[in-house]
Amino acid sequence: MRRDSIGAKECSIARAIAVVGDPWALMFVREALAGETRFVGFQNSTGAQPSVVSDRLKRLLDAGIFERHEYSSHPPRQEYRLTKMGEDLFPVVMALNRWGDVHLSGDAGPPLVYRHETCGHDADPIVVCGHCGDPLTFGSVTVEPGPGATSNDPG
Amino acid sequence: MRRDSIGAKECSIARAIAVVGDPWALMFVREALAGETRFVGFQNSTGAQPSVVSDRLKRLLDAGIFERHEYSSHPPRQEYRLTKMGEDLFPVVMALNRWGDVHLSGDAGPPLVYRHETCGHDADPIVVCGHCGDPLTFGSVTVEPGPGATSNDPG
DNA sequence: CGGCATCGCTATGAATTTCATAGTCGACTC
DNA sequence: GAGTCGACTATGAAATTCATAGCGATGCCG
Numbered sequence A, B: 001m002r003r004d005s006i007g008a009k010e011c012s013i014a015r016a017i018a019v020v021g022d023p024w025a026l027m028f029v030r031e032a033l034a035g036e037t038r039f040v041g042f043q044n045s046t047g048a049q050p051s052v053v054s055d056r057l058k059r060l061l062d063a064g065i066f067e068r069h070e071y072s073s074h075p076p077r078q079e080y081r082l083t084k085m086g087e088d089l090f091p092v093v094m095a096l097n098r099w100g101d102v103h104l105s106g107d108a109g110p111p112l113v114y115r116h117e118t119c120g121h122d123a124d125p126i127v128v129c130g131h132c133g134d135p136l137t138f139g140s141v142t143v144e145p146g147p148g149a150t151s152n153d154p155g
Numbered sequence C: 001c002g003g004c005a006t007c008g009c010t011a012t013g014a015a016t017t018t019c020a021t022a023g024t025c026g027a028c029t030c
Numbered sequence D: 001g002a003g004t005c006g007a008c009t010a011t012g013a014a015a016t017t018c019a020t021a022g023c024g025a026t027g028c029c030g
Helices: A003-008 A012-020 A023-033 A039-046 A050-062 A090-104 B004-008 B012-020 B023-033 B039-046 B050-062 B090-104
Strands: A065-072 A076-082 A112-116 A124-128 A141-145 B066-073 B077-081 B112-116 B125-129 B141-145
Touching: A003 A012, A003 B023, A012 A023, A012 B023, A012 B090, A023 A039, A023 A050, A023 A076, A023 B004, A023 B012, A039 A050, A039 A076, A039 B141, A050 A065, A050 A076, A090 A124, A090 B012, A090 B125, A124 B090, A141 B066, B004 B012, B012 B023, B023 B039, B023 B050, B023 B077, B023 B090, B039 B050, B039 B077, B050 B066, B050 B077, B090 B125
Parallel strands: none
Antiparallel strands: A065 A076, A112 B141, A124 B125, A141 B112, B066 B077
């Protein structure tokens, strides 16, 4: 199977991976969540080559994660804004950040902290069950076929 | 900048992306969280070629996400188990699943549902602030330098 | 014992993707 | 009118990934 067939699997995780399971795509979403909107901005903040920036932005536009607006026609200037779909990747990025803080930071502690403006504390992002509010842990969750299941492909 | 220098950035998200920001790596973690442990199992469930399976398992072992155990010496049989570090990717995978359910499932609904055994309901994974318990949303969180910050690289 | 299957890989060359460098085009700016 | 900036495109080289094939050890079946 080729990498680009991953999204054909009957699994939301595989489908999500097919769209954002790419280092540059994730970096671009991260930058956009941090406020970046311009071509050159993505180029500078991620360090990617312009050809890579061009390609990824196209893919992310196609996927519906970014929208392009021309905010000036003289001179022609574009900005790339996250759609609702793109903004909804925020929890994914926060979960990645949390994992990196815990496992990849070393003794010095995390390089950046995220402050939850609502309560004023550090945002310690944890994933909880939407029904009971308890943290979701490996082992407390089981898998079943859902309404969108159509085949016997359990993966 | 090359893709493999992403992890050098002073940012937990970038570091996490450098380790698991790869379609196959994420798929392998997903399968492992679902209980897969064997070489051929990863090959079948993900559809990846053996050379890719070999390479990814090596990288994930190096990264400390998997551990290898020989659970039988006659015949020689290996199993690949998630470490604590690997299990801690569970929230990331659940966040991806949630995003895929919401944005990539189409009208039929999600192909798989995850049940929270503790409360018996569907696990609607949401990311909340560890301090106040309110959902973390794009816009309610700001970034500051943390204890591990050493340079003026804000990325 | 011979033949076949399974597990856990490795080898190889072709196809694809990514990288680095360079260049283009329009507009603005000094 | 020379330089610069934003937003890209072009190109060939380098690196990665893919598909196919095969290997060595073991077990199973008759």
